[in-house]
Amino acid sequence: MSNDVQVSSDDHVCFMSSPHLPEFIERTTPISLRKAGQILRYEDEQLLCDHQGLHYFMLGVTRPQVTSIENVTSDDADQVVVQKNMSNGVVFVADPKNLGFRSFVLYALITTPLCNTTKPCSAVARLAQSKEGWPCTIHFKNNQMASIELASERQGFLAPGTCVGLYENADPGAKLLACGVVANIQALNAVFFKREHDKEAAQISALLERNKKLGF
DSSP states (O other): OOSOOOOOGGGGGGGOOOTTHHHHHHHHSOGGGSOOEEEEETTTOOEEEEESOGGGOOTTSBOOOOTTOOSOOTTTTTOEEEEEOTTTOOEEEEOGGGOEEEEEEEEEEEEOTTOOTTSOEEEEEEETTOOOOEEEEEEEOSSSOEEEEEEEEEESOOOTTOEEEEESSSSTTOOEEEEEEEOOOTTTSOOOOHHHHHHHHHHHHHHHHHHHHTTO
16 A cells, blocks of 8 residues: 555535634625535435535534524434535435444644654544543554554544544553644545444345245
């Protein structure tokens, strides 16, 4: 695998996550410049409703309860934003129970002298403002980047732009090895749908059982 990793040009959008952003945009821009569109469910692309501005929606955050969103139902209200299309205004949301990840890429990586970047390194990943630690392996790349492989799959959606610290161990006072920002790379920070995985596993199991009965 090449050490060169290409980051999406949309990464700068990930930092626009302030809760005051919608208010700022509405105060400083005319309505004609606000990108309206539709909200679709990511799992099956079903249309849920229309919205009046992309600036209301932050990646990895539960869809906002604002008056510009119509037809919000209790079943859809807790879904999180997993993708935004800046050209057509489409917002994709998904049920957190159907989402998960096993690896991700960090960019703008800063390392400390304790960290040997010439070979893979064991560490514990911790999100900003979170006490939970995830055992992982750091694979260092070029251009201040690293691929992070978790020891086990995590449920939920890891939004691009999230700050991650990589520590020596899981102890509260563990030394920091490195830190970086989650990159917007679809192939390496992919959304995993447990529902689809279970369905595929059931199909494979049924096929194996059928072949067993046929004597294969």
